[in-house]
Amino acid sequence: MNNQLSTFADAVDLERELFPIREVSRLTGVNPVTLRAWERRYGLIQPTRTESGHRLYSQADITAIQSILGWLERGVAVSKVGSILARGQALAEDSWAATSADDLARWRTQVREAVQRFDAGGLDRLFDQVFAGNAQDQAFSDIFMPVWHALRVGQSGFGQASEWAFLDQFLRGRVLMRLHLARGRHRQQVLLAPLGDYLQELELLVAGLLLGSDEVGVRVLPVTQPLEELALVCERLVPDALVLFSNQRPTTELAKRLPRLGLAVGCPLLLAGEAAELAQETLAGSPVACLGADASLMRKRLRQYLAGQLDT
Incomplete structure (x- = not known):
């Protein structure tokens, strides 16, 4: 009996143990630069930080890294892995839901x-x-x-x-x-606007509902909102970020306009929906951050970006 308790205690200690980035790199074979990129650019892992800012990884983080490597070996692009992991996490967290x-x-x-x-x-x-x-x-x-x-x-x-x-x-x-019931005193406010002419009002409203959280309030602009007047709207409402939503691939011309729009609106510009998945490589290196299309992943990346933990 005592041996069983000792084994259990050892397992608990292992789960609680935190590893520095160099040790995680040695254990997983992933170099520190890549680990930082997976965290800041894609939000795939979330290590804790010491008071001096050093990253510490849990056993769960190491397991997540191994899972990421598995998907990459299957040929899945790193930009797509977050959606897969988020769907798996959502199913685990909502095991009581009718998932079959x-x-x-x-x-x-x-x-x-x-x-x-x-x-x-x-x-x-x-x-x-x-x-x-x-x-x-x-x-x-x-x-x-x-x-x-x-x-x-x-x-x-x-x-x-x-x-x-x-x-x-x-x-x-x-x-x-x-959406009306969700209105309240949120710590941060985000505007959600349509990108392109093919979006139905319901799609935008649902996106606004799913994007919001206890920390972040979302104000949905009408589907008729002109893209060229978003700078004026942001100047008057002063949001913490502007999110453009679309399920269509942005045209080449529109993709070129987005970085310029990001400079004009005076706040961070983010892209969500299928457009974010389709245009991620095109917008790489630009000031426009892509949140993805999966609801839980969008919320997670939005919170990370507003907290300064996700790069564009």
């Missing part, structure tokens, strides 16, 4: 059936049930938005345009309500 494919499919089927009946009351009750059993990120990304996207793409069938409009109106109302 069958459960998610059943929720989507029920949403689709309520929409087909134009059953506002039933859809309202279903919305509450979904959020009672699923994390907010999952409720939107795996249940409601897939139905919304499917109806939008498949509007060639008779009645589907009306069904999409019904669901779109319902979700916009519920998201706006949640």
Whole structure:
């Protein structure tokens, strides 16, 4: 019995042990320059710091580094690894949520059936049930938005345009309500604006809801907001950062405009959504930081950037 307790205590001590960067480099084979880049540029690891600023890595950090190496060996770009790790972490943290494919499919089927009946009351009750059993990120990304996207793409069938409009109106109302309830005295305020002309209002509103946190409040600008007038808006509202959101690849001309816009708005300029994944290499070395497309990763990188822990 005493031997078992001793073994357990040794394991706990190992988990609590912190390693300097040179030791982590020796253990993992990753040089210190790369480890710093993974932390500051991509937010993949978050070592603790001593009072003098030296990095100390836990056993969990070393495990994360080994996982990153595994994905890189599979041919995954380092810019994509964060999304994969974030999805895995979200599933672990929300283990109580309805994460199985069958459960998610059943929720989507029920949403689709309520929409087909134009059953506002039933859809309202279903919305509450979904959020009672699923994390907010999952409720939107795996249940409601897939139905919304499917109806939008498949509007060639008779009645589907009306069904999409019904669901779109319902979700916009519920998201706006949640955004309103989330308003409060946040330590930092961020503006969220559309990038390009192909974004639907609901996509921008959902992005604003998922991007916010207890520390960061998000104010969503309308989808009709002109890009060339964002400097004026930022001058008057003085946000801590401006986030541009799009799920389309920015055109070459637009990508060239972003660094100039970053200088004009007078605050950090960030890019989120699929555009951030698609344009990350193009914007490398520019003052525009890419937050990614996964909701939990966007929130994490936004907090890191505002805290000065993530490079552009």
